[in-house]
Amino acid sequence: MSQFTAPFRADTVGSFLRPQAIKQARTQFAAGDIDAATLRQIEDEQILDVVNKQRANGLQVVTDGEFRRAWWHFDFFAGLDGVELYEAEQGIQFNGVQTKAHGVRVTGKLGFSQHPMLEDFRYLKSIAGDAVPKMTIPSPSVLHFRGGRKTIDADVYPNMDDYFDDLALTYRTAIAAFYEAGCRYLQLDDTVWAYLCSEDQKRQIRERGDDPEELARIYARVLNKAIEGKPDDLIIGLHVCRGNFRSTWISEGGYEPVAEILFGSVNIDAFYLEYDNERAGGFEPLRFIKPGKQQVVLGLITTKQGELEDPAVVKARLAEAAQFVDLSQICLSPQCGFASTEEGNSLTEAQQWAKIRLVFDIAQQVW
Numbered sequence: 001m002s003q004f005t006a007p008f009r010a011d012t013v014g015s016f017l018r019p020q021a022i023k024q025a026r027t028q029f030a031a032g033d034i035d036a037a038t039l040r041q042i043e044d045e046q047i048l049d050v051v052n053k054q055r056a057n058g059l060q061v062v063t064d065g066e067f068r069r070a071w072w073h074f075d076f077f078a079g080l081d082g083v084e085l086y087e088a089e090q091g092i093q094f095n096g097v098q099t100k101a102h103g104v105r106v107t108g109k110l111g112f113s114q115h116p117m118l119e120d121f122r123y124l125k126s127i128a129g130d131a132v133p134k135m136t137i138p139s140p141s142v143l144h145f146r147g148g149r150k151t152i153d154a155d156v157y158p159n160m161d162d163y164f165d166d167l168a169l170t171y172r173t174a175i176a177a178f179y180e181a182g183c184r185y186l187q188l189d190d191t192v193w194a195y196l197c198s199e200d201q202k203r204q205i206r207e208r209g210d211d212p213e214e215l216a217r218i219y220a221r222v223l224n225k226a227i228e229g230k231p232d233d234l235i236i237g238l239h240v241c242r243g244n245f246r247s248t249w250i251s252e253g254g255y256e257p258v259a260e261i262l263f264g265s266v267n268i269d270a271f272y273l274e275y276d277n278e279r280a281g282g283f284e285p286l287r288f289i290k291p292g293k294q295q296v297v298l299g300l301i302t303t304k305q306g307e308l309e310d311p312a313v314v315k316a317r318l319a320e321a322a323q324f325v326d327l328s329q330i331c332l333s334p335q336c337g338f339a340s341t342e343e344g345n346s347l348t349e350a351q352q353w354a355k356i357r358l359v360f361d362i363a364q365q366v367w
Contacts, residue, residue, distance in 0.1 A: 006132055006185040006235040007270045007295050007331050008060050010363035013239055013303075014136035014187060015072060015337030016065035017344045017352055022046050026070075026342070043068050048127050055131055057353050058360030061185065062131045064124045065339075072189055072340040073138035077104045080170060081111030082156070083143070104143065105151040110166040112173040118181050125182045135183045136337075139190035139238060140171045140226055141219035148208060164222050171226035179234055187237045187272070192219060194240050194274070197257045197281075216258055220266050227267060237297070239272035241336055254281015263288035270295040275317070276302035276335035286324040296325055299335030301359055306351030311362050318366055332363050 025042040028034045050065040069075040078085040084107050117137070124133045144152075144167065149160065157163040178186055192215075195201040202212040227236055240255070240262075255262070255273065263271065263285065271289070275298050289296050298321055300314050314332070321330060338345055338352050347355075 006061060006134070007237060007272075007297050008132075008363075009331050009367045010058060010360040011061055011272075011297050011331050011333040012054070012059060012063065012134075012356065012359070013272060013299070013334055013337045014063045014066060014134065014189075015339045016050050016063075016067075017339050017347075017349050018065075018067060018342050019046050019049070019349070022067050023342070040068075044123060047124065051124070051127055051129075051131070053353060054356070055129065057356045058364075059356065060131055061134050062124070062128050063134050063136060064120060066136065066337065068120055070342045071102070072136070072337065073142055074102055074104055076115075076117060076137050077143055079115045079117060080143075081113055082106055082108035083110070103147060103151065105147060105153075106143075106156065106163070107153050108156055110163070110170045112170050112177060115174070115177070118177055121178060121181050121183055132185050133183070134185040134187055135178055136187045136189055136239075137174070139188040139192070140167050140222050141190060141192040141215075143167065144219075145192045145195070145215070148210060164218060165225075168222045168225035171222075172228070175227065175230060175234070175236070179231060184233055185235050185237075187239055188223075188268075189239045189241060191241045193238075193255075193258050193262055197255055216261050220261050223266050223268065235269045237270035237272055237295075238266070238268045239336075241274060241340075255285035256281065259285035259288045263290070263294075268294065270297055270331075272297040272299060272333060274299045274335040275321075276300060276304070283321040283324050286321060289325045289329065291326065292329070295329050295331055296321075297331040297333045299333050301332070301334045301355050303334045303336050303338045303345055303347070303352075303355065305345075306347035306354075308351075308354055308358055311358065311365070314358075314362050315366060318362075327366075332359050332366070334359060 021042055025034065025039050029039040047064045047067050050067065051062045054062045066072060074085055077083050083104055085102060085104055087102065121135045152163055175186065196212050196216050205212045205215065230236060271294065273296060286296060298318065300317055301309055318330060334355055
């Protein structure tokens with residue numbers, strides 16, 4: 001790969017802190033004070049601004065900041081056929097804080113048609129200029145993992161093999177639709193693989209009656225089936241996340257438990273991996289990255305707090321990683337988005353852009 005193709009040496013995971021104008025407009029819309037057209041116009045203006053700021057800070061890839069979403073995952077899932085958003089009994093438990101009590105469940109046959117995010121991407125593409133517009137959506141495994149069997153209607157899917165087949169086909173249809181809309185860089189966001197690295201999370205999985213190793217095999221199969229036959233000029237990446245809500249996290253543990261099946265058998269073009277603290281473990285699992293075929297985008301710059309990393313330390317860690325995967329296959333990015341949910345992480349917009357500029361500056365020096 002060259003410096004000028006996706007994934008880029010200086011890349012980004014996708015979400016940015018919501019500006020006050022977006023927060024205010026969403027509050028007004030929820031209260032009925034403005035209509036959907038007015039909300040969308042304000043979103044359009046703010047997305048144009050965040051695209052311009054990404055370019056001004058050196059990025060050749062741009063996202064819409066996920067400004068039209070409340071969540072990194074639920075908004076997309078709610079737009080699929082057969083899926084509904086509902087008020088859950090409790091939110092998702094992070095380290096010391098809990099999210100709003102929302103969930104998704106499968107109530108009909110899965111499918112992808114007339115999804116509103118296709119239009120969201122078309123707008124991003126129209127304002128990207130000479131940058132590459134990247135679409136970010138949750139990975140298929142996320143739809144299954146959080147609720148498991150109990151959130152999938154047994155009358156619709158008495159056989160889970162049929163569910164996973166339809167899940168893969170739904171994503172294949174989605175990938176084709178985004179490609180048709182002009183998308184050539186697609187990122188799948190996935191917390192599940194990190195959970196499968198966590199002893200505590202694996203204990204919880206077993207307690208609910210699932211086998212973590214079997215789930216890993218199923219999710220790898222679904223991913224490969226979803227991306228099978230994709231166009232050669234479409235780059236698909238997988239971001240492995242340990243949880244990102246108001247600067248907190250869920251899972252901990254290095255990638256070794258899933259490295260062989262994830263890096264060794266999932267036919268993704270690039271892996272975006274969180275490596276911003278000791279919870280991520282060492283770089284040894286990168287030995288399974290296919291030589292010359294896959295990129296690994298190392299998230300060495302944290303989005304959870306605003307203090308800037310020491311460039312010398314980041315460069316030393318890149319050199320350390322290069323002992324296990326060739327430097328030509330490595331890129332650099334923040335470890336996650338800055339606002340996986342609309343609440344955002346605990347740093348300022350100025351600190352956010354300083355982080356992006358740091359990624360760009362280090363990439364310029366290393367590559």
